[in-house]
Amino acid sequence: MSHTPDERYAFGESLPIAPVDPGSTVFVAGPAMSPAEDLATTMVADGCHGEEGSLFISTNTTCERLLDGCRRTHPDLDASRVGVIDCTGQVSGDRSHEAEVKYISTQSDLTGIGMKFSALYESLYMASGGPVRAGLVTLSSLSMYSDLRTLYQFVQTLSARIDSAGGLGVFAIDPTTHDEQSINTLSQVADGRIDVREADDADGQLRVRGLPDQPDGWQPFTLPR
Amino acid sequence: MAIRVLCVDPDEDARTETVERLRGELADMDPTVEAVDGIAGAERALDAGGVDCVVTEYDLPDGTGFELVETVESRAPDAGCVLYTGADLDRIDTSGLAGSITEFVGKGSVFGAERLTDLVRTTVERRAQATYPVPQSEEERVAALRTYDLDDPDLQASLDRVTDLAAAHFDVDIASINIITEHSQEFLACYGATEEWETMDREDSICTFTILEDDVMTVEDVTEDPRFESRADELLELGIHSYMGANLTTDSGLSIGPLCIYDDQPRSFSAADRAYLRDLAAIAMDLVELHSRVAVAESAPGTDPDRGSESGGDRR
Numbered sequence: 001m002s003h004t005p006d007e008r009y010a011f012g013e014s015l016p017i018a019p020v021d022p023g024s025t026v027f028v029a030g031p032a033m034s035p036a037e038d039l040a041t042t043m044v045a046d047g048c049h050g051e052e053g054s055l056f057i058s059t060n061t062t063c064e065r066l067l068d069g070c071r072r073t074h075p076d077l078d079a080s081r082v083g084v085i086d087c088t089g090q091v092s093g094d095r096s097h098e099a100e101v102k103y104i105s106t107q108s109d110l111t112g113i114g115m116k117f118s119a120l121y122e123s124l125y126m127a128s129g130g131p132v133r134a135g136l137v138t139l140s141s142l143s144m145y146s147d148l149r150t151l152y153q154f155v156q157t158l159s160a161r162i163d164s165a166g167g168l169g170v171f172a173i174d175p176t177t178h179d180e181q182s183i184n185t186l187s188q189v190a191d192g193r194i195d196v197r198e199a200d201d202a203d204g205q206l207r208v209r210g211l212p213d214q215p216d217g218w219q220p221f222t223l224p225r
Numbered sequence: 226m227a228i229r230v231l232c233v234d235p236d237e238d239a240r241t242e243t244v245e246r247l248r249g250e251l252a253d254m255d256p257t258v259e260a261v262d263g264i265a266g267a268e269r270a271l272d273a274g275g276v277d278c279v280v281t282e283y284d285l286p287d288g289t290g291f292e293l294v295e296t297v298e299s300r301a302p303d304a305g306c307v308l309y310t311g312a313d314l315d316r317i318d319t320s321g322l323a324g325s326i327t328e329f330v331g332k333g334s335v336f337g338a339e340r341l342t343d344l345v346r347t348t349v350e351r352r353a354q355a356t357y358p359v360p361q362s363e364e365e366r367v368a369a370l371r372t373y374d375l376d377d378p379d380l381q382a383s384l385d386r387v388t389d390l391a392a393a394h395f396d397v398d399i400a401s402i403n404i405i406t407e408h409s410q411e412f413l414a415c416y417g418a419t420e421e422w423e424t425m426d427r428e429d430s431i432c433t434f435t436i437l438e439d440d441v442m443t444v445e446d447v448t449e450d451p452r453f454e455s456r457a458d459e460l461l462e463l464g465i466h467s468y469m470g471a472n473l474t475t476d477s478g479l480s481i482g483p484l485c486i487y488d489d490q491p492r493s494f495s496a497a498d499r500a501y502l503r504d505l506a507a508i509a510m511d512l513v514e515l516h517s518r519v520a521v522a523e524s525a526p527g528t529d530p531d532r533g534s535e536s537g538g539d540r541r
Contacts (some may be wrong), residue, residue, distance in 0.1 A: 083496070093473030110326060112319035116327035119314050122340065148451040149356040150326075151426075157326045164343040182451045188358035 008134060009168040011046050014217035017194070020133070020211055025159040025189055026141075027170035030196030031176045035204040037137050039196055040172040044135035045070045048077040053124030053132035055083040059111060059141035062088050063101045065096075074225040081127055083120035085113060087142075097131075100124075108145035112152045117158060126166055130133050132167045134158070139186065140174040148182050152189070159189040227255040228349050231270050233281040233293060234309075235262045239332075241392065242343070243280060243309065250342040254349070263287045264296065265387045271300040276303045277349045280341065283312040291317075294325050302428050303355055303408050304346035309341055326354055347353070356428045360399045360437055366479040367407050373517050375404065375413055381517040384414035387484065392416040394501060396484045397466060402473065402509055404482040413482070414509075420462060429456065435470035435481040441499040444468040446491040464489045471506035473513065484509050 008019030020026065028043070030036025047054045054077075058066050063084040070077050077100040089102045100123060102116040117134070125130045136142075137157065143151055155171065162169040173191070175183055187193065192210030200204045203218035230247055234240040240260045246257050261267050263286045270276060283290040294306045306325075311332040328348065329372050330341045352359055360366055374380070384402050392400035401415035410430035412422060427433045435442040436453055444450050445467055448457040460466075470485035484506040 109319055113330040114326050115314060115317070115319060117307070119331060122331060125340070147454055152358065153326045153354060153356045156351070156355070156358075157328065157353050160347045160351045161328065161344065163351065164347035165340070179451060181412045184437075184451060185358060185434075 006020055009047070009052075009129070009131070010050070011043055011098060012049075012224060013224040014224065015042070015046075015223055016206065016215050017043070018207060018211075018213050018215070020192075021169060022166035022168065023163040024191040024211070025162055025171065026211065027068035027187065027190040027193045028170060028172045028196060029175050029193055030172075030204075034172050034196050034198055035223060036174070036196040037172050039194070039204070039206065039221070040135055040137050040170045041066070041069070042073060042223055043170045044133040044168075045074045047075050047078060047131070047133040048081070050131065051078075051081070051128060053081045053083070055085075055117070055120055055132055055134045057085045057087065057117060057134075057136045059087045059107055059138055061137070062086060062090050063099070064097075067099055082176050083124050085116050085120065106145070107142055110142070110146055110150060112143075114154060114157055117159060121161060121165065121167075130166060132162075132165065134162055134167055134169050136169070136171040138174065140172070140173040140177045143178065143182070150187060151171065152185055155186060156189045227257070229257045229275045230345060230349075230441045231276050231279045232258060232260045233263065233267050233279065233285065233290075234260070235282060235286050237262075238383050239270045239282075243338075247280070247342060247345060248339060251346060254346065259316070264293050265323070268296060271297065271304075274301075276301050276304050278307065278311050278345050280307045280345065282306055282404075283310040283317060291319075291325070291327075294414055298325060302426050303352060304344075305352070305354035307341065307344055307348065328354075329507055345454060358435050358437060361479070362479055365477075366436070366481070369477070369479045370404065370406065370481045371392075371477050373513055374520045375513070377516065377520070380512065381414055383512050385416070387505055387512070388414050388416040391484060391486050391502065391505050393486070395469075395498070397486045397488045399487040400485065401487075402482065402484045403430070405433055405436050405480075409484070414415070422463070429459070431460075431465070431468050432470055432483050432485060435483040435485065436472060438472065440474075441469065441471045441503055442483075443494045443499070445493050449491075463487075466490050469494050469502055471499070471502040473506050473510040475510075475514075481510075481513075496529070 010019040011017045026038040044054050049059040057079055063086040082099040084099055084101045087107050089105055091103050104112050160201055161224045168222055195207045197198050197205050205220050207218045208214035232240055232243050244258045244260045259270050266285055279292045281293050290308050297304050297306055307328040309330045328344055388400040399417040402413045404411045404413050409424050410432055411424050447453040447460045465487045465489040470483035472480035472483050474480050
């Protein structure tokens with residue numbers, strides 16, 4: 001095992017993000033058309049380099065498309081260390097992948113999403129010997145089906161589980177779809193925030209706030225493809 | 226911190242094992258771990274108060290683990306729930322349970338028992354299943370709150386004058402100074418209908434959000450604010466349509482709770498409005514601080530001028 005519980009979570013070379021402490025939850029914030037969602041997915045899939053587990057809660061992308069995308073960007077991804085909670089409402093019979101997939105029929109069922117997250121987290125925790133990266137893509141999509149208090153409780157519970165297991169949480173959020181009070185309330189669960197914006201000369205620019213030892217200001221980044 | 230955990234499991238051997246494990250591994254949290262076999266027993270334990278976390282099986286003799294979770298939500302809203310079960314997750318129907326968030330740990334898993342302890346610890350420490358955020362310095366904040374002598378009638382009479390001034394200035398029917406304790410909101414001083422209000426759970430309190438802010442929080446219309454819209458009907462019934470609160474802040478920057486005004490109409494608040502309430506809150510905090518200092522001075526030995534320095538306590 002190449003990872004000890006105290007080791008920080010590192011990212012691919014093309015991402016100007018320094019390794020992040022275990023137990024952290026990070027928001028990746030950018031409007032729907034920005035590369036924020038792809039960045040969040042990449043930050044989780046990057047776990048394949050360290051034999052870590054990767055767990056996705058996917059609201060808009062079916063598990064097949066998500067896994068195809070991850071395999072393309074991360075050719076050494078071991079699907080047996082990947083779990084997906086597919087909340088798109090489209091159940092597929094395709095079992096050609098080894099990833100563990102659980103389906104949720106409606107995004108309003110936060111209880112079900114949370115419990116299946118817990119169950120998959122445990123099984124990946126065992127498979128990886130500890131380190132698991134968890135991605136919620138996207139938090140904003142869930143907000144269309146639940147009130148703020150319920151959603152807050154949900155993300156706080158996810159974040160606490162990630163904290164207790166020394167994992168890494170990466171939650172994608174589109175700040176343009178929430179009002180200020182909602183963003184401020186939801187942000188209470190995050191240790192840090194990565195803002196994402198479009199750029200002409202790169203896939204995008206990002207700025208890290210709230211996490212220790214990170215580059216200052218806006219930095220260009222490239223996503224693997 | 227001393228915590229209370231309730232284990233609900235119909236299987237006596239499993240129950241005993243869980244209790245002993247939690248007692249041992251959470252020893253640093255000074256835990257009280259109780260065990261019951263079903264919902265009826267759990268209700269009695271919850272009503273006794275102070276439960277921080279409930280660890281329950283899914284199949285119970287008098288219902289399901291989820292029925293118990295709903296009971297916990299109404300009787301101990303700040304307590305977290307962990308479903309610790311051998312039941313197959315896929316057989317548990319969660320679709321009708323929008324809103325109740327519960328942790329799940331499989332009893333059969335190799336790491337299950339070990340992870341249960343970690344999760345109970347984090348759930349309690351982070352108050353992971355509360356529907357409201359707590360300040361990062363919550364533990365220090367609650368500790369600071371305990372250092373003040375807030376029950377004194379003289380102090381409360383002085384603070385009542387501050388709420389009278391706030392209500393008169395903003396022309397509202399209700400103004401109060403609310404203390405946010407670990408799990409509830411208590412009224413320290415009030416003008417108007419709040420004299421009839423009782424203690425409320427933190428999740429029902431607007432002020433529990435105010436203490437997250439640096440100084441003043443305004444809510445122009447509770448029906449339009451995502452933090453309160455799901456409770457708007459109850460708030461309107463209490464005569465609360467809009468709100469402004471300014472924190473009473475200690476020297477080290479911890480809020481013990483806000484001075485606030487409530488209007489029965491939607492309204493906006495100007496910078497001058499905020500500044501005025503901020504000043505009144507600062508005066509109220511000065512009263513609290515000075516009163517506590519006087520109380521400490523009066524009760525301390527060595528301050529009686531007739532006895533001089535002989536009881537000063539310096540025996541070196």
